[in-house]
Structure formats: C-alpha cells, structure tokens
Amino acid sequence: MERKLLLRGVLVGALAGLLAFVFARIFAEPQIQTAIDYETGRDAAKAALDKAAGLPAGLAGPDIFSRAIQANLGAGVGMIFFGVAVGALFVVAYAVCLGRVGNLRPRALALLVAAGGFLAVYLVPFVKYPANPPAIGNPDTVKDRGGLYLLMVLCSVVFLVAAVWLGQRLRERFGNWNASVLAGATFVVAIGIVMAILPSLGHLAGNEQQSGNHTTETPLALTNAGGTIVYPGFPADVLFDFRLYSVAAQLILWATIGLVFAPLADRLLKAQSGMVEPERLRC
Amino acid sequence: MTSIPAPTARATPVVLPVSKAVLWLASTVITALALYYFIGVDQGAISVFGNDMHIHEFVHDARHFLGFPCH
Numbered sequence: 001m002e003r004k005l006l007l008r009g010v011l012v013g014a015l016a017g018l019l020a021f022v023f024a025r026i027f028a029e030p031q032i033q034t035a036i037d038y039e040t041g042r043d044a045a046k047a048a049l050d051k052a053a054g055l056p057a058g059l060a061g062p063d064i065f066s067r068a069i070q071a072n073l074g075a076g077v078g079m080i081f082f083g084v085a086v087g088a089l090f091v092v093a094y095a096v097c098l099g100r101v102g103n104l105r106p107r108a109l110a111l112l113v114a115a116g117g118f119l120a121v122y123l124v125p126f127v128k129y130p131a132n133p134p135a136i137g138n139p140d141t142v143k144d145r146g147g148l149y150l151l152m153v154l155c156s157v158v159f160l161v162a163a164v165w166l167g168q169r170l171r172e173r174f175g176n177w178n179a180s181v182l183a184g185a186t187f188v189v190a191i192g193i194v195m196a197i198l199p200s201l202g203h204l205a206g207n208e209q210q211s212g213n214h215t216t217e218t219p220l221a222l223t224n225a226g227g228t229i230v231y232p233g234f235p236a237d238v239l240f241d242f243r244l245y246s247v248a249a250q251l252i253l254w255a256t257i258g259l260v261f262a263p264l265a266d267r268l269l270k271a272q273s274g275m276v277e278p279e280r281l282r283c
Numbered sequence: 284m285t286s287i288p289a290p291t292a293r294a295t296p297v298v299l300p301v302s303k304a305v306l307w308l309a310s311t312v313i314t315a316l317a318l319y320y321f322i323g324v325d326q327g328a329i330s331v332f333g334n335d336m337h338i339h340e341f342v343h344d345a346r347h348f349l350g351f352p353c354h
C-alpha cells in the first residue's frame with residue numbers, strides 16, 4: 001500500500017519536474033542568459049577598474065559544463081530530480097495525513113497537501129529570500145545565504161505541521177472554520193516573527209563593508225573613482241521576470257503533483273478498502 | 284483549508300499505522316532529503332566532496348530557478 005503510493009508519488013513528481021522544466025526552459029532560460037551576460041560585462045568592467053587602481057584580478061568561476069549543457073540537460077535533470085524528491089516527501093505527508101486530518105476525501109487531501117508543500121517548501125521562504133538569477137549574490141556570503149534559506153524552509157515546514165496539528169486540536173472547541181482560521185493566523189504570526197528576526201542578505205557581514213547599507217545583494221551601478229557610472233545596476237525587469245517565472249514553475253510543479261496524484265490515490269484507496277480490512281492495508 | 288468542499292459523511296477509511304511504517308517513512312524521507320540536498324545545496328554553502336564543483340555546475344540553472352541560493 002505505502003509502496004504503491006510511493007511509486008505513484010515519485011512518478012508524478014518526476015512528471016511535475018519535467019513540466020516545470022519545460023516551462024523554465026522556454027521562459028526562464030532567456031532571463032538566466034541575460035543575467036549571465038550582465039555578470040560577464042560587469043566582471044570585465046570591474047576588472048578594468050581594479051587594474052586602473054592597481055588591485056589584483058579576481059578569480060573566475062569554474063567552467064566545467066558548457067552553457068548548452070547547463071541550460072538543457074543539467075537544468076532538466078535537476079528539476080526532474082527535485083520533482084522526485086518533493087514527490088516522495090509529498091507521499092509521506094499524504095500517508096501520514098490520511099484519515100488523521102478530518103473527513104477529507106482522498107482527492108481533496110492530495111490537493112491540500114500539495115498546496116501545503118508549495119507554501120512551506122517554496123513560497124514562504126521565497127517571501128524572505130526570493131529566488132535570484134545569476135549575477136545577484138556575493139560569492140563570499142553563499143554559506144550564510146545557504147544556511148539562512150534552509151532555516152527559512154525548515155521553520156515554515158515545521159510551523160505548517162504545527163499549525164495543522166493545532167487546527168485539529170481546536171476543531172472540537174471552535175468548529176472547522178474557526179479552528180482553521182486560528183491555526184492559519186498562528187502560522188502567519190510565527191513565521192512573521194522568524195522573518196523579522198532573520199537578517200536581510202544585504203546586511204550580512206561580508207556585504208555591509210562592501211556595499212554599505214543596502215538590504216539585498218542585487219548589484220548597484222558600478223562607479224569609477226570619480227563617481228561616474230561605468231556599468232549599470234542589475235536590470236529590474238529581468239529580475240522581476242525571473243522571479244515571476246520561478247514562482248510559476250513551482251506552481252506548475254506542485255499543482256501537477258496534487259492534480260495528478262489525487263485521482264491515482266483515490267482509485268488505489270477505493271480498490272484497497274473494497275478488498276481488505278483497514279488494519280491489513282499494509283503490503 | 285476550509286475552502287475545500289464539505290467533508291463526506293464517511294471518514295477517509297485508511298489510517299497508515301505510523302508505528303509499523305516508521306522504517307518505510309524514515310527511509311523515504313532520508314532518501315528524498317539527500318536528493319533535495321544534492322540538487323539544492325551541495326558544493327555551495329557546504330560540500331561533501333570537497334572542492335569538486337561538478338554537481339553544482341551541472342544542476343546550476345535548476346538551483347537558481349528553484350530558489351536555492353547560488354553564486
């Protein structure tokens with residue numbers, strides 16, 4: 001039973017990752033390429049300024065794979081395996097919730113768990129630390145940024161699980177609607193406190209000395225010693241489009257998981273409950 | 284959560300016995316988290332293969348696009 005659910009979840013996750021990749025390949029890759037071109041031009045302008053000031057040249061990043069491989073094969077494999085990973089986690093959450101969170105039908109539960117995954121694993125962390133294209137982000141702060149992002153993901157997942165549990169506890173006393181609203185409000189307040197406490201990326205130690213009081217790592221215009229702009233700041237439209245497409249791709253991924261898994265689980269559970277006693281459902 | 288159609292009269296029939304399924308749940312979660320880690324985090328903030336950058340560079344675009352911090 002669990003194995004059948006898991007197999008379906010993993011396959012649906014792979015499909016969802018594939019669809020999200022197709023979307024990303026069409027809409028986001030041009031933005032990523034624009035960002036990389038911006039970065040290349042900025043690095044060249046920076047190198048020229050450093051050379052004029054007599055500073056040593058910075059190190060270039062590794063070029064192990066060509067851009068064509070990164071944009072097609074690498075991004076595809078990455079997103080499909082991401083779909084497999086979240087598909088498997090989705091099934092675990094689904095199996096644990098089944099029969100434990102009220103009289104939800106298997107299909108409705110699949111949609112709710114997928115919506116919860118989208119919120120907790122991606123959208124809530126995105127509100128504090130949004131997705132960034134290449135060129136945005138100081139390589140010196142990647143340790144801090146990685147840790148902070150994972151902390152945001154962990155907090156939002158743990159808080160969402162706690163909110164669902166709280167909703168179940170309050171249901172007897174306040175009814176379904178009020179209990180859900182109270183649990184949702186508790187989640188918002190708790191995660192809001194975490195967001196307020198965690199630092200903005202621009203305020204990380206490595207950044208404040210470099211670029212002053214600036215809340216993000218988005219590159220500002222590059223100026224020479226005389227204060228003249230020699231290279232523009234990161235294009236705002238590219239940043240907006242990249243983030244919008246990033247949200248859209250995750251929406252496609254989680255919606256596919258919820259919508260495709262729902263009827264599969266429904267059929268499987270109906271078939272199982274028609275044949276054997278509930279306590280013998282494990283196989 | 285409450286915008287979902289009214290619950291059915293019959294309860295959802297299946298309750299996975301967590302005590303019995305703990306091994307299954309744990310191994311799935313660990314495998315999935317390892318996958319999540321290698322796609323999103325390894326060879327960036329921390330690295331299990333030292334200075335090697337093959338995984339990071341290969342899934343690089345996916346990493347940016349899925350919202351993970353990168354370079």
Ligand SMILES: [Zn+2]
Binds near residue numbers: 134343347353354
């Ligand atoms: Zn990168």
